[in-house]
Amino acid sequence: xxxxxxxxxxxxxxxxxxxxxxxxxxxxxxxxxxxxxxxxxxxxxxxxxxxxxxxxxxxxxxxxxxxxxxxxxxxxxxxxxxxxxxxxxxxxxxxxxxxxxxxxxxxxxxxxxxxxxxxxxxxxxxxxxxxxxxxxxxxxxxxxxxxxxxxxxxxxxxxxxxxxxxxxxxxxxxxxxxxxxxxxxxxxxxxxxxxxxxxxxxxxxxxxxxxxxxxxxxxxxxxxxxxxxxxxxxxxxxxxxxxxxxxxxxxxxxxxxxxxxxxxxxxxxxxxxxxxxxxxxxxxxxxxxxxxxxxxxxxxxxxxxxxxxxxxxxxxxxxxxxxxxxxxxxxxxxxxxxxxxxxxxxxxxxxxxxxxxxxxxxxxxxxxxxxxxxxxxxxxxxxxxxxxxxxxxxxxxxxxxxxxxxxxxxxxxxxxxxxxxxxxxxxxxxxxxxxxxxxxxxxxxxxxx
Numbered sequence: 001x002x003x004x005x006x007x008x009x010x011x012x013x014x015x016x017x018x019x020x021x022x023x024x025x026x027x028x029x030x031x032x033x034x035x036x037x038x039x040x041x042x043x044x045x046x047x048x049x050x051x052x053x054x055x056x057x058x059x060x061x062x063x064x065x066x067x068x069x070x071x072x073x074x075x076x077x078x079x080x081x082x083x084x085x086x087x088x089x090x091x092x093x094x095x096x097x098x099x100x101x102x103x104x105x106x107x108x109x110x111x112x113x114x115x116x117x118x119x120x121x122x123x124x125x126x127x128x129x130x131x132x133x134x135x136x137x138x139x140x141x142x143x144x145x146x147x148x149x150x151x152x153x154x155x156x157x158x159x160x161x162x163x164x165x166x167x168x169x170x171x172x173x174x175x176x177x178x179x180x181x182x183x184x185x186x187x188x189x190x191x192x193x194x195x196x197x198x199x200x201x202x203x204x205x206x207x208x209x210x211x212x213x214x215x216x217x218x219x220x221x222x223x224x225x226x227x228x229x230x231x232x233x234x235x236x237x238x239x240x241x242x243x244x245x246x247x248x249x250x251x252x253x254x255x256x257x258x259x260x261x262x263x264x265x266x267x268x269x270x271x272x273x274x275x276x277x278x279x280x281x282x283x284x285x286x287x288x289x290x291x292x293x294x295x296x297x298x299x300x301x302x303x304x305x306x307x308x309x310x311x312x313x314x315x316x317x318x319x320x321x322x323x324x325x326x327x328x329x330x331x332x333x334x335x336x337x338x339x340x341x342x343x344x345x346x347x348x349x350x351x352x353x354x355x356x357x358x359x360x361x362x363x364x365x366x367x368x369x370x371x372x373x374x375x376x377x378x379x380x381x382x383x384x385x386x387x388x389x390x391x392x393x394x395x396x397x398x399x400x401x402x403x404x405x406x407x408x409x410x411x412x413x414x415x416x417x418x419x420x421x422x423x424x425x426x427x428x429x430x431x432x433x434x435x436x437x438x439x440x441x442x443x444x445x446x447x448x449x
Contacts, residue, residue, distance in 0.1 A: 001144075001146035001167075001169065001258075001414065002146060002148065002236070002258055002259045002260050002262070002342070003146065003148060003167045003258065003260050004257070004258065004260040005029055005030070005033065005234055005258060005260075005388075006028055006029055006030050006232075006234065006390070007030040007033070007234070007388075007390055007399075008234075008388040008390070008413055009029075009030075009033040009037070010037060010413060010414065010416075011030070011033075011034065011037065012034050012037040012038045012041060013034070016034065016038045017038060017042065018035065018038065019031050019032070019034055019035040019038070043084070044083065044084030044085055045084060046084070047081055047084035048081075048083055048084035051081050051084075051442075051444060052442060053082070053083060053420070053442075054080065054081060054082045054083070054140075054420035054441075054442055055080070055081055055441070055442035055443060055444050056078055056079055056080035056081065056441065056442075056443060056444075057078060057079065057443065057444060057445070057446065058076075058078060058443065059076040059077070059078060059110075060076055060077070060078025060079050060080045060089070060441075060443075061075055061076055061078065061080040061087070061089060061140060061175070061422055061441060062075075062076035062110070062422075062439070062441060063075065063076075063138050063175075063422050063423035063437055063439070064076060064109055064110060064437075065437050072112060072113065072114070073112075073113055073138075073437070074105075074107065074109050074110035074111060074112055074113065075089055075110045075111050075112075075113060075116060075175050076089070076109065076110040077089050077090070077091035077095070077109075077110050077111075078091075080140065080420070080441075082140060082142045082418045082419065082420045083142075083418040085142050085171060085418055086171065087140060087142045087171065087173035088171075088173075089110070089111065089116075089117075089173075092106060095107065095108055113175060116174065116175055118172045118173055118174050118301060119174065119301065119302075120296075120297040120298045120301055120302065134179055134180065134425075135179070135180040135424070135425055135426060136177050136178060136179045136180060136424075136425050137177070137178045137180070137197075137421060137423075137424050137425075137440075138175060138176070138177055138421075138422045138423045138424070138425070138437075139175070139176055139177075139178060139197055139419055139420060139421050139422055140173060140174075140175055140176075140419065140420045140421075140422055141173065141174045141175075141176050141417055141418070141419055142171065142172070142173045142417070142418045142419075142420075143171075143172055143415050143416060143417045143418065144169040144170065144171055144172070144415075144416070145169070145170050145171075145172045145300060145301075146167060146168070146169055147167060147168045147169075147170060147338075148164070148167045148260075148262065149162075149164045149165070149167070150164075150262040150263065150264050150340050151262070151264075151338040151340055152168070152338060153264075155167070155168060172301065174301070175422065178197070178200065178201075183200075184196075184200045197419040197421065198419060201417070201419065202380075202382075202417070203239070203380050203381055203382040203385050203411075203412060204374050204377045204378065204379060204380040205239075205351075205372060205373075205374055205379065205380070205381060205385075205411075205412070206372070206373050206374065206375070206409035206410060206411055207237065207370055207371070207372060207373075207387050207409070207410050207412075208357065208370065208371040208373070208400075208406070208407040208408070208409055208410070209368065209369070209370050209371075209387070209389050209398050209400045209407055209410075210361070210368075210369055210371075210398070210400070210407050211228035211367045211368055211369075211391065211396065211397045211398045212361075212363075212367050212369055228366060228367050228368060228391050228392070228393065228395075228396045228397055228398060229366045229367055229393075229396070230256070230365065230366030230367075230368075230391060230393065231393055232390075232391070232392055232393055232394075233256045233257065233366075233390070233391045234256075234257065234258045234388055234389070234390050234391075235254060235255070235256055235258075235364065235368060235388070235389035235390075235391060235398075236254060236255045236257075236258045236259050236386055236387070236388055236389070237252055237253075237254045237364075237370055237386060237387045237389065238252060238253055238254070238255075238259070238384065238385070238386040238387075239251075239252055239351075239381050239382060239383055239384065239385045239386070239412075240252055240253045240305050240308075240348040240383065241305040241348060241383065242305075242381040242382065242383055243381075249350065250350075250351045250379070250381040251348035251349060251350050251351060252348065252349055252351055252372075253291075253293075253308065253344045253345075253346070253347075253348050253349070254344065254345050254346065254349075254364055254370075255343070255344050255345050256345060256364075256365060256366075256391075257283075258388065259342055259343065259344060261279070261284050261342070261343040262295075262340045262341065262342045262343070263275045263276065263277060263278070263279070263286060263340060263341045263343075264276040264277070264339070264340055265294065265339040265340060265341055266319075268294070268327055268329040268330075269329075270326050271309075271322050271323050271324070271325065271326055271327070272320055272321075272322055273320065273321050273322075273323065273327070273341060274318070274319060274320050275319050275320070275321065275341065276319070277319065278314065278316055278319060278321075286311060286314060286321060286341075286343065287311065287314065288311055288312060288313065288314055289310065289311060290310070290311045290343055291308050291309070291310055291311075291343070291344045291345065291346055291347055292308065292309060292310075292311060292321075292323065292341050292342065292343055292344070293306055293307070293308045293309075293341070293342050293344060294306050294327050294328060294330065294339065294340075294341060295339070295340050295341075295342050296330035296338060296339045296340075297330075297338055298330060300338075300384075303382065303383045303384050304383065305383045306327070306328055307325065307327065307328075308344060308347050308348060309323040309324055309325045309327060310323060310324045310347070311323055311324075312324050345364070345365065349362065351372050351381075352372065353372055353373055353374055353379065354371050354372065354373050355373070357371070357406050360372070366391070368389065368391055368398060370389075373409060375409070382412075382415075384415055385412035385414065385415060386412060386413060386414055386415070387410065387412055387413050388413050420441075420442075421440035421441075422439070422440055422441055423437040423438060423439050423440055423441070424437065424438045424440060425437060426438055
């Protein structure tokens with residue numbers, strides 16, 4: 001979540017049930033965010049304890065194959081819960097009257113896999129997997145997407161002249177396909193492959209963070225015992241490009257302001273980008289030398305990494321900037337209005353894995369250093385996964401858990417993906433294609449009829 005937060009907005013202390021405000025005290029965004037997180041965790045834990053790891057009523061998210069060439073299938077209407085989180089495939093009005101389906105892939109039985117709502121318009125999800133000769137697992141992936149006013153203008157209050165206030169987290173779901181290979185064959189052999197999905201899909205990478213002494217600062221101004229020498233910041237370290245399976249040469253990018261500085265894009269013409277705004281003050285103003293990245297629905301929903309480019313000119317009268325290389329233009333390809341330019345501190349940096357806590361530290365800024373490791377496992381990266389690192393000038397340190405005297409190795413704070421198996425396309429069966437689906441959903445009935 002890229003907002004302007006003081007702490008990780010997903011953070012909550014163990015066993016906290018409520019946050020109690022006190023009279024005359026300073027109130028922080030982290031207080032309200034912790035209350036929201038505590039309430040959500042309690043609610044989702046209760047749902048999970050009652051329903052189980054995943055489940056739905058009736059034909060919710062049931063996978064229904066259609067006799068077509070190539071094979072295609074529909075996703076049943078209804079509500080399905082994964083780890084207590086609601087995935088809603090809402091039936092639109094009039095769907096019950098449609099048997100053959102309409103142009104948007106909607107019918108009484110559900111929506112076509114290729115037309116599901118949380119894939120960007122015009123993107124055919126995983127079409128390369130529709131090979132009837134292969135076996136694959138159909139699964140549900142649920143997570144939260146963060147939206148700011150830069151991405152969704154409806155969050156602004158027009159009556160107040162459109163200030164940037166609170167942001168939103170929205171639940172996104174995608175039905176995806178995992179093809180059976182030698183590496184993940186055990187996933188298909190389990191009665192409930194939910195845990196195996198995490199083993200196959202989740203990243204394998206850990207991060208340590210420390211603040212080290214900065215010898216460049218004048219000791220007459222700042223105590224020589226201080227380590228972190230910057231302002232109060234929320235650093236963000238995010239996986240950028242993951243390379244290829246044959247060569248997983250991954251890179252990361254970072255920001256000292258949680259990459260919360262973003263500019264809505266009006267138009268892109270080669271290396272010239274027209275923006276809604278160049279920033280509201282000196283801290284947020286875009287400047288020559290800044291590294292920026294175009295972000296749209298395709299990159300956010302499909303986990304794609306676009307190139308980072310550097311600003312080489314700024315025309316404040318025209319609200320235009322010039323960058324050092326042409327950018328992908330999502331506006332030309334019909335991307336929705338949610339196209340923004342996000343600011344980062346540097347160009348992507350190659351991830352160097354450390355086997356020793358004393359080696360392979362990568363300096364960011366003001367004494368903050370990070371170290372990546374994958375103990376005892378082959379590397380696996382996922383674009384968009386991130387860590388949030390609060391740094392405080394009062395303590396001269398970062399807020400990071402300890403493992404004895406060393407900074408702890410921490411898995412990514414997000415994006416937190418939640419998986420549920422829906423069906424398996426088997427290697428033998430009956431029907432027009434000689435294949436069949438074996439359902440893997442869990443269902444329950446209403447308490448009251």
